[in-house]
Amino acid sequence: MMSFRFQKRIRVAPGIRVNLSKRGISTSVGRRGGTVSVGRRGVHGNVGLPGTGLSYRTKLNKKGSSKASSSTKASNQSASGANQEQIDVRWDDSIQDVRFYKGDGIALSEDESKAVRRAFKEDLTAIYEEKADEINERTARLLRLHQDAFDEEIPLEECMTEGIHDQPEAPSFQTFYDQRMADVTGTFSFFDRLLHLLPSKKQELHQIVNGDAQMQFTEAKTDYEETIRSLKEEQEHRQKLMTRVKEGDTEAMEEWSLIYLDELDFPLETDVDFHIPQPDTAYVDVDLPNPDKVPVKEAEVLKSGKLKITEKTQRDQRDHYARLAGGTALYLASYFFAYLPTVHCVVVSGYQQVLNEGTGHEDDVYIYSVKIDQDTFRSLNLDQVHPFSALEQFDHRINATKTFVLKEIDPFAPE
Numbered sequence: 166m167m168s169f170r171f172q173k174r175i176r177v178a179p180g181i182r183v184n185l186s187k188r189g190i191s192t193s194v195g196r197r198g199g200t201v202s203v204g205r206r207g208v209h210g211n212v213g214l215p216g217t218g219l220s221y222r223t224k225l226n227k228k229g230s231s232k233a234s235s236s237t238k239a240s241n242q243s244a245s246g247a248n249q250e251q252i253d254v255r256w257d258d259s260i261q262d263v264r265f266y267k268g269d270g271i272a273l274s275e276d277e278s279k280a281v282r283r284a285f286k287e288d289l290t291a292i293y294e295e296k297a298d299e300i301n302e303r304t305a306r307l308l309r310l311h312q313d314a315f316d317e318e319i320p321l322e323e324c325m326t327e328g329i330h331d332q333p334e335a336p337s338f339q340t341f342y343d344q345r346m347a348d349v350t351g352t353f354s355f356f357d358r359l360l361h362l363l364p365s366k367k368q369e370l371h372q373i374v375n376g377d378a379q380m381q382f383t384e385a386k387t388d389y390e391e392t393i394r395s396l397k398e399e400q401e402h403r404q405k406l407m408t409r410v411k412e413g414d415t416e417a418m419e420e421w422s423l424i425y426l427d428e429l430d431f432p433l434e435t436d437v438d439f440h441i442p443q444p445d446t447a448y449v450d451v452d453l454p455n456p457d458k459v460p461v462k463e464a465e466v467l468k469s470g471k472l473k474i475t476e477k478t479q480r481d482q483r484d485h486y487a488r489l490a491g492g493t494a495l496y497l498a499s500y501f502f503a504y505l506p507t508v509h510c511v512v513v514s515g516y517q518q519v520l521n522e523g524t525g526h527e528d529d530v531y532i533y534s535v536k537i538d539q540d541t542f543r544s545l546n547l548d549q550v551h552p553f554s555a556l557e558q559f560d561h562r563i564n565a566t567k568t569f570v571l572k573e574i575d576p577f578a579p580e
Contacts, residue, residue, distance in 0.1 A: 310492035413444030491553030
């Protein structure tokens with residue numbers, strides 16, 4: 166097992182924004198036609214099929230199991246043999262198709278299933294198309310990573326507020342008072358309401374509600390003032406940091422990089438280590454996902470309306486992994502060029518874990534190391550290049566066959 170070459174490390178991952186509150190952590194990711202929700206019971210994708218009355222719910226973080234992982238409820242049409250009752254349509258990874266269940270969880274017979282397929286043919290085709298898109302998108306994101314590279318240097322002033330929450334609204338005592346009064350009187354019986362029309366009871370109620378509201382308001386005001394103070398301190402810190410970054414202060418450049426690397430939307434969870442030994446050069450080590458983490462399935466909906474899922478050829482799998490590896494290098498280099506104006510060369514080295522049969526432990530094995538200079542990088546047509554082949558345009562250490570069998574190399578080290 167190799168030790169980390171550089172001390173600065175951060176984990177980049179797919180673009181899930183996390184919202185923190187006193188009630189805990191919740192996350193959500195929206196996309197056209199669907200959402201992802203995260204809670205104590207796991208991660209689920211919810212896809213609505215417009216005009217069908219169906220919704221497609223998939224548990225996203227369920228570990229490889231042959232159990233049904235998706236379900237659709239259909240009750241807006243009748244199907245012979247199904248007695249017009251609600252039908253659950255569940256995706257089953259073991260057969261790469263849907264299964265049908267009655268509302269009580271009992272599976273439909275073969276004849277009943279055929280009847281449902283006939284009645285819901287268009288709806289099922291929509292589900293298959295959604296499933297095919299889901300499967301193919303897993304690969305597509307990996308293959309186009311280099312096309313998402315940062316185009317130009319980003320004005321640092323525009324970065325100042327990235328990742329900083331908007332200033333909260335100041336709390337209002339009247340809001341707390343009105344809410345507390347509504348809570349208390351909401352439990353009153355008819356008799357209680359009549360009783361509190363009396364001036365003495367009305368005054369007593371006011372004092373109780375006023376005291377409770379004052380406590381809540383004081384706590385909220387303290388939180389508000391602390392938040393405002395923290396935001397101001399962070400903004401002042403970033404302002405000073407930005408000035409040092411422009412001057413080429415390497416310590417400030419590393420801290421600045423850590424702030425914004427955390428905001429990257431990366432297709433797979435990845436560890437990035439980096440070091441900036443001088444103002445014009447950054448060294449980056451990226452812990453590449455192992456090849457077995459890259460999707461091997463591809464899908465299409467046939468003219469018959471059926472879903473066809475196949476496994477990529479070994480050659481395609483190697484090509485796609487090479488594209489991910491090369492795209493990662495180009496994408497990370499573009500980040501440092503964009504956020505650090507004095508950097509003109511980014512040395513990116515990618516490694517993966519390989520089992521050492523002599524020790525029984527995994528070793529970090531480097532498969533490329535590239536000195537990416539900014540001028541050459543900007544000259545690339547990223548929409549057309551093969552991202553791994555593009556690495557050969559730079560000073561590089563790569564040992565790969567034409568079919569992208571990637572072999573171990575010794576990475577560049579800071580001079």
